[in-house]
Amino acid sequence: MSAPLAKFKTVLLGDTSVGKTSIVTRFMYDNFDKTYQATIGIDFLSKSLHLSDRTVRLQLWDTAGQERFRSLIPSYIRDSSVAVVVYDITNRATFLNADKWISDVRNERGDDVVIMLVGNKTDLSDKRQVSVEDGEEKAKRDGLLFIECSAKAGFNVKSLFRKLAESLPGGEGGEENRANGSSVSTANGSNGKGGMVDIKLSAAPANLDDAGSCAC
Numbered sequence: 001m002s003a004p005l006a007k008f009k010t011v012l013l014g015d016t017s018v019g020k021t022s023i024v025t026r027f028m029y030d031n032f033d034k035t036y037q038a039t040i041g042i043d044f045l046s047k048s049l050h051l052s053d054r055t056v057r058l059q060l061w062d063t064a065g066q067e068r069f070r071s072l073i074p075s076y077i078r079d080s081s082v083a084v085v086v087y088d089i090t091n092r093a094t095f096l097n098a099d100k101w102i103s104d105v106r107n108e109r110g111d112d113v114v115i116m117l118v119g120n121k122t123d124l125s126d127k128r129q130v131s132v133e134d135g136e137e138k139a140k141r142d143g144l145l146f147i148e149c150s151a152k153a154g155f156n157v158k159s160l161f162r163k164l165a166e167s168l169p170g171g172e173g174g175e176e177n178r179a180n181g182s183s184v185s186t187a188n189g190s191n192g193k194g195g196m197v198d199i200k201l202s203a204a205p206a207n208l209d210d211a212g213s214c215a216c
């Protein structure tokens with residue numbers, strides 16, 4: 001019997017207009033819309049990623065950054081083993097606020113989560129207010145994965161999700177992570193869920209050696 005498909009609940013967080021929905025849209029449909037349509041509440045999308053040694057399914061919760069939806073978000077953070085915290089490299093305030101999103105995740109999940117920090121909109125390099133080094137430093141300090149991307153240009157968006165998936169337990173990276181104290185438990189067992197298992201992490205695999213390598 002083939003191994004059940006590992007699925008990871010992944011929440012996208014960050015201030016309004018940083019490009020969370022645009023990143024997901026680029027990843028799912030390879031599309032970009034330059035008109036802003038605020039996310040209302042939370043959107044759900046799901047996609048399988050075929051890695052060299054396995055397939056993982058990412059269940060993506062695209063949250064609304066607007067203040068009026070803030071009360072909805074904690075329960076999605078609580079339920080997710082992966083968090084993608086996005087800021088806009090042309091807006092320093094969104095980078096500073098990333099600290100708040102990261103601490104919301106830590107408060108709910110402790111170390112039982114993989115967090116990726118993402119600086120979006122690299123196509124707007126003439127308006128840059130946050131350097132690559134600033135992003136790398138924050139990621140290193142807080143034990144996060146890090147990447148910069150452009151949803152508009154389609155730059156590094158696939159890499160973002162691939163890098164994330166590769167860091168999750170179950171593959172070669174996962175073996176390494178388990179050696180560092182993480183473990184995998186199959187919360188729902190492997191039956192009755194369409195051959196899928198929920199993966200829980202018992203410690204964050206802080207893959208710091210790789211953290212800065214995709215910030216190009």
Ligand SMILES: Nc1nc2c(ncn2[C@@H]2O[C@H](COP(=O)(O)OP(=O)(O)OP(=O)(O)O)[C@@H](O)[C@H]2O)c(=O)[nH]1
Nearest residue numbers: 016017018019020021022034036039065121151152
């Ligand atoms: N130039 C540029 N614009 C982008 C990029 N990504 C998103 N945008 C634009 O930024 C605006 C906001 O993008 P969204 O993806 O809706 O932002 P969001 O984070 O989902 O916003 P909320 O749903 O309100 O939380 C839109 O006008 C997008 O077209 C990018 O990589 N480059």
Ligand SMILES: [Mg+2]
Nearest residue numbers: 020021038039
């Ligand atoms: Mg949105």
